[in-house]
Amino acid sequence: MNRLIDVAVSHHRRVLLLVFLATLPFLWFYAHQSFRNHINEFFDADDPDIAYYTTFQEVFGNDEVMAVVFRDTDIFTPENLSFIRDLTDLMERHAGVQRVLSLTNAEVAVGDGDTVSFDPVLPDGAVTSEVAEASRGMALSHEILTGQVISADGTTTCLLVELLPFDSNEEKGKAIRSLQAAADSVSGGRHLRYSGGPCVEVEINALTRRDNMLFTPVTFLIIMVIVYLMLRNAALSLLGQVNILIIVLWGVGLLVMCGEVVNTVTVVIAPVLLAISIADSIHILSHYRTLYNRNGRNHRAAVREAARNLWRPCLFTSLTTGMGYLSFVTTTVRPVKIVGVFTAVGVMIAFFMSVFVLPAFLMACRAAVEKRHGDRSPLGKGGQDPLIGMLTRLGHWVVARSGVVVLVFVVAAAGVGYGMNRLRFDTDFAAYLKDGNRVKKDIRFVEGNIRGTVPVEMVIEAVGPESDFTHPESMKVLSEVADEVMAHMAGQYTHVFSAADYFAEIHGAFTDGEVGEGALPGSRLDLLDYYELADPEVLERILSPDYRMARISFASKFGPNASAEKVRAFAEARVGQILGSNYRYRFTGLSSLYNTMDKNLKISQVRSFGTAFVLIFVMMFFVCKSPLLALLSMVPNLFPICTTLGIMGWVGIPLDTSTIMIASVTIGIAVDDTIHFITWFRRNCEAGLCTREALVKTFGDTGKPIVMTSVVLCTAYFVFMTGSVKPVIAFGALAGLSMFFALLGDLLILPALIYLIKPALCRDEAQGDAPGRCV
Known part of the structure; x- marks a missing residue:
């Protein structure tokens, strides 16, 4: 790896030319993104429910x-x-x-x-x-x-x-x-008011397109401002921005190249890549600046050593972040899989760009970078960076009060656990729209004045020709099922129509209403006569050509998936009794698919997070080279996840197609700063420092880039709060909040735990020195 870095530094012009040529096709695909939010996009093509x-x-x-x-x-x-x-x-x-x-x-x-x-x-x-x-x-x-x-x-x-x-x-x-x-x-x-699933789908699609055009440039500008304020060097900030811009073009261009579309879930890929990919750039640029001032302003040596010193922790942070996202491939919600795969690929592209291409940029822009080194220096009195000084003082405070920090953490964990028990899942697409949205207001008007517009389809199938729907008994079964479901779902279902209703109408007209409203013919010959009288266009909409399958169409109001679970539970308990062994039933249609997605989300939460946790723990073991330190490192990374999920439970924010990703995303990204902290802590221990000294020095060595990347990530995720669709807004707010909690975990909980438990890495443990001697 060091040899490749040397090649990138020595032949930077060739490297940049190759990158430029490689970017052109990705740029073309980036400009040809397509948008689609149909329910089919949330399932694999071979999913049995979709089939x-x-x-x-x-x-x-x-x-x-x-x-x-x-x-x-x-x-x-x-x-x-x-x-x-x-x-x-x-x-x-x-x-x-x-x-x-x-x-x-x-x-x-x-x-x-x-x-x-x-x-x-x-x-x-x-x-x-x-x-x-x-x-x-x-x-x-x-x-x-x-x-x-x-x-x-x-x-x-x-x-x-x-x-x-x-x-x-x-x-x-x-x-x-x-x-x-x-x-x-x-x-x-x-x-005129317009309602129905197609209207909601088209509206969400338009809002997704709008958000896609907004998120990426706004995130890009915010990152540029934050990085400049931290580095106080316009040239370095600009190089970092150019680097992450290429990363996003490659990542999203590859997505489009593979035939994928943008929807309410995958719309987060571009801004997330911007936020994640700047992290490696910040660490390398910040370390380059330190080396440049330390080694007599030797630009080439500073570039070379910055990349050489940081490629290993950057590789591990990229792998852990990639694993966090790649864990989404275990889910059953297709857009979440797509986010996982292409963000993971983008993260590795970001590693390549940051370790090899960014040094080439630094070499090519040497004059501009060196010219700006003296401008608006962030150093305070005595030549020390004020932020580093503040972080060093924080390190002393945490070490001195490590027991208090851990105690507060334990107490907070109890409240968080209660909130997590209140979490719920929800995939109500109409609820995705803001309350002031025109389409949503039209939906509520239509539902309040005439009918529901969400189709709930139930198919009753006769197992043999002797019980097909040319028999009056079959029609009566159909009618009984429809009536009982409507009674059970009163208030949610507003209308029902089936072959039983249609033939009851014909029968009532034929008998002049003498047999009573809703009555069905008692003779198969009469029913067959009615088939001859019926409108063929109506029959083809409610019965299969062989009369073995009958459709019952319910009109439901938009609402949470609890209603779908309610009707399914009722069907299992009661409909099966009505149908007996001669018939079988199945729900389908958009409502059924939403309910299936709800179940898939629950499975996805467990699978993706469990996979991410195991993979990242294994990776942390290689980073820490100590089972105890690896175990300690996972505590501050679980802290932001549990805290965020607890807040969701307390506030009542559901897990949906967007917020379901928070746990795996958080652990994959939060562990990055943990890796940098532990890497520098180990180096300080290996340099002969005791635990106290090593921890405090680590705050000064890597605290600033940790704060910088956390601020960038928080702000970048908060950009999603300007979105038009509620799940994306919630994802942005919660992911940004989780990044803040991750910063607290790395700068408070992790060093406090290390100091209290003292894994055998530093000389106070190795040589038996008393903790009091290390000051």
Whole structure:
């Protein structure tokens, strides 16, 4: 490694030329990022739930529905009904729309002697007051339409726009925005509201794009300011920024090159790489400056020795950080895996750039760097850096009060543990939006005035042809399941529709309502006759071609996954009893996938953190070369994780697709400063110092770059708080907070534990000196 560093210093122009040429293709890919937040992106392609959902869509059609809603004192006026008709026609002709259901194209079954016809709620022709009143009576008396396309009080109507499948979020976003613009252009002053999963997905996608454009430049500027204030050398600060800019271009460019997309989870990769990759640069630049002033301003020697002295701890810090992120490959949430893999790769790119390319930059810009060395020196009276002096005094204080520090830590751990017990998991995508967001306000309006817009799909499958859905008994089973689920989920589920409802409507029309509302035919011959009368387009949406699979569609309000767990638990306890051995059931659709993601998050938390902990502990053993010191080093790195998770539990912040990464990210990054602290502590012990002296000197040797990197990391993560999506905001706030706690762990808890336990490294233990002799 030292030989490669010497080559980079001696042939710096060639090194920089190669790096420049290698950066060009990554720059091209960086500029061609794509954005996608569809639920499918959160699962592996071979995931069984995604596979079943795909099969469901192939059998029954796409279940992505957009709701267009408006409210008036009376929907059933000639003017409003004419507008709904025009809007329905407009949307049916619009690109990307498969079908539309509204008041003006809905049909109801009407008995006519020994046959049944399907009459439109609003007939063709002019809409007069008489026609409007007839439509009112027909719609409000129809159980299926009420609560689906018209509210019970007749003041709110909903157009359900079923979309075609789209290949990309960009195409879906353009189609939905075009639909909204077309609807608004003919609204005549009516306030239209748009709701449904596709609207939420497109909105989150747009916000992700906005955040991606904001986070990286803001983080870059903040890091540049902080590094300059710490180093007080514009040239050194600029070189550090150029170095991390290349790292981000390579890291994100590689992501795009591999065909990956940016979403609410992977959007953190670029700014996180900026924050992480500056750490090695800060240590090398800070050490270079110290060596330059110490060895008679010999630039080449200072560059060379800085890289030689620090490549080993930088390698270990890169490996531990990379392992922290690489542990995400054990998760079952695909975007988290992507963050883990590509951030880990980016971290190793950062090591290469910092140890080999940064010295080449320093050599190429020698004149500018040396010219700025005397400008605005950070040194105070007596030629000592004030920050180093303050950290040295802190070291004396910690050593003198090590017992108090550890006691406070133990007491705090009790409160943290209680908070951790209150942690919960949640993947409510609508809750990701801020309360003032237009889409979120529209969702709440629609849910409060007419219906839920989250589809919950339940498929009942007959195990044999003798129990398929051409038998009345099967229809009755379908009806009983739907009724019991609706009763159990009252308040959350607002509407249900299945083949049983459809054939009950036909049966009621055929018998003129004599058998009672919701009654089903008792004869298989009657049911088969109804199949002949039914609309084929309706049948293909609710039954499979072989009549072995029946779809029950529930309309749910957006909400936490506790509701999905509630219905699943009820289904296991009750639905199985209703179905018996002749049928089996399965939930699918977006709601089901969100619930599956919730379970995956719980598994991911345990797998990723457990993997990261084991790998990092093994790495720390090689760094510390002492089992006891390695064990002690893990305490200050668990401290920020447990404290942050405890705060989440106390405050009520859930673990979701973004915050789930905090534990593994924190331990992977926090251990970096621990490695630098222990590396310098060991060197001071090997130089003959006792534990007290070695600890205090370590504060002066590496305390400043530790503080610098911690400040940079805290601030960089806090940039995420300017984001537009709640999980990203929470991730930024919590990750920044965890970096602060990591700093406290490294500068307070770690030295206090080392001084109290005194692992056999320094001469006071090796030679049997009494601690009191070491002053």
